[in-house]
Amino acid sequence: MHDIRFIRENPAAFDAGLARRGMAPQSAEILPLDERSRAIKTELQQGQARRNELSKAIGQAMAAKDVAKAEALKAEVASLKERMPALENEDRALDDQLQALLAALPNIPAADVPGGQDEADNVEIARWGTPRDFGFAPQDHADFGPALGLDFEGAAALSGARFAALRGPMARLHRALAQYMLDRQTGENGYEEVNPPLLVRDEALFGTGQLPKFAEDLFRTTDGRWLIPTAEVSLTNLVREQIVPVDHLPLRLTALTPCFRSEAGSAGRDTRGFIRQHQFEKVELVAICAPDESAAEHERMCAAAEGILQALELPYRKMLLCTGDMGFSAAKTYDLEVWLPSQQTYREISSVSNCGDFQARRMNARYRPEGEKQTRFLHTLNGSGLAVGRTLVAVLENYQQEDGSVIVPAVLAPYMGGITKLNPNGG
Incomplete structure (x- = not known):
């Protein structure tokens, strides 16, 4: 607002x-x-x-x-x-x-956001890692994943397109990724773990900017609640209609939740595979802070997301989004894009945004600076740390072997119960 x-x-x-x-x-x-x-x-x-x-x-x-x-x-x-x-x-x-x-009006871009119309005008800030030389033609995860437990057909029979069921070691690998992300964001990066509601009212989605403009992207229940498209909605709205004590700032919150999106505007995009689903899991990061802290908090949050990719040894690049590619509520956004060998390109795996006071005004979330009588609006930030399904895709493709197996990244060993490799058909 x-x-x-x-x-x-x-x-x-x-x-x-x-x-x-x-x-x-x-x-x-x-x-x-x-x-x-x-x-x-x-x-x-x-x-x-x-x-x-x-x-x-x-x-x-x-x-x-x-x-x-x-x-x-x-x-x-x-x-x-x-x-x-x-x-x-x-x-x-x-x-x-x-x-x-x-x-209905989007946030004003920060002064250092580059102008542009779409993703072609985004600016690359940095790259990390070198794409692997396979020595064979790497496959798309949608082609070799089913033999490892990535079940698209079974899920489609239950729920239709853009759903998947994960079975056996594949489900274990997905869980390991999620738990590793959550443990790292809480244990090393200082985010407080929250287990938030998955169903929210209109005012929560209004507060973070999904309503009223983007209702078609959401799923609504028969009693008028909405399934969250991201834990950003639940976490950010925890300070709705509050005056947060200044000594509590910055608040850093994280949650591992299912997310639900109708993908209304994505017809024909990523129809195969596990990249764009109606239901997926994500570790979300949210920061709530004073205005003079938000720029540093933005860099800190982005580094927290990058740390996961680096630990998994997944090549990625950091992009500064242009004015035409930013989300509705964002004043400035970094995208992290991971390398996918089958596509020979980088694909978004995390979007980290500074929203300034835009969401706080919609939520009436404030703080009172020390020594002042008047309250001020907080600044809010959010980002993925990371999207679990897309990280699973990146691990499958970057760690695939010529025989169709997948090596488990070393950092996930404590979560895998002794499993070091996913083999086709459970072999």
Whole structure:
């Protein structure tokens, strides 16, 4: 959500920020509504003050037995009573209209975010690792994975397309990855583990920016709740409508949860394999901090995600997203893209975003700086540390052998119960 005072005082800068997102100017529509809304609120306040004055004056006139004056004052009160409900209705309607306009607008990009239209304009910041020289043609995980326990057909019979069942050592490897990520983020990187709700109300998804604009990307239950598309929703909203004590900041939270996405806008993309699923697991990272901490917190969170890839010895690159490729709530985003040998390219495995105070305004999440009376809005950040399914794909493809087996990365040995290799058909 945007600060209406900033728009009021800096309309050209606001429109310029939206222009970087490829959007038309909005201040010319917003400001007249804001001006009318403020005028009505002033009139309502003045009307209420006048009613209070008239009530006293009527009492004084009655005490003085000045019936004519009392009746004249009562007539003015009646006129106010008739006028004020209409003003209150208009005030509510204008507030709703203004909030709907502001809620539909994306965050303003940070100054150091490069301009661009899509992923082709993203900027590579760094690379880590060297893609392996296989000595044979590496296969797609969708081709050799079924022999190792990646069951697409069984899941499709149960649930349809974009679902998978993991069986035997494949399920164990997936669990090992998730547990390793969670243990590292809590034990080494200082994130507090949370086991959050998977079903949330409208206001939680509004707070993090998925509603109202992206409802088609979500799954809704018959009682009006929503399945979370990411634990970002649950974790970030833990400070909703709160004033967080400054000595509690920064809050660093993590959760391993199932995530549910309709993939409404991804028709024809990644229809094979385990990359784009309706249901998947992810270790999410969320940070909630004071504004002057958020830039450093962004780099710290990205490093926490990179550490998993480095420990697994998976080649990746770090990308700074351009204005046209960032998410709705983000002011600045790094993507981590892991190397997939079968595609001979890097694919996104983590997106780490600094949202500034954009989500906090939608959630009314604040803190009170030390020595100050007024509260300020917090800054929120989120990122994957990592998406478990995509990490499994990267491990399968990068550790595959010519005979169709897959070597288990050494760092996962404590989680695998002695299994060091996945062999075709359980061999």
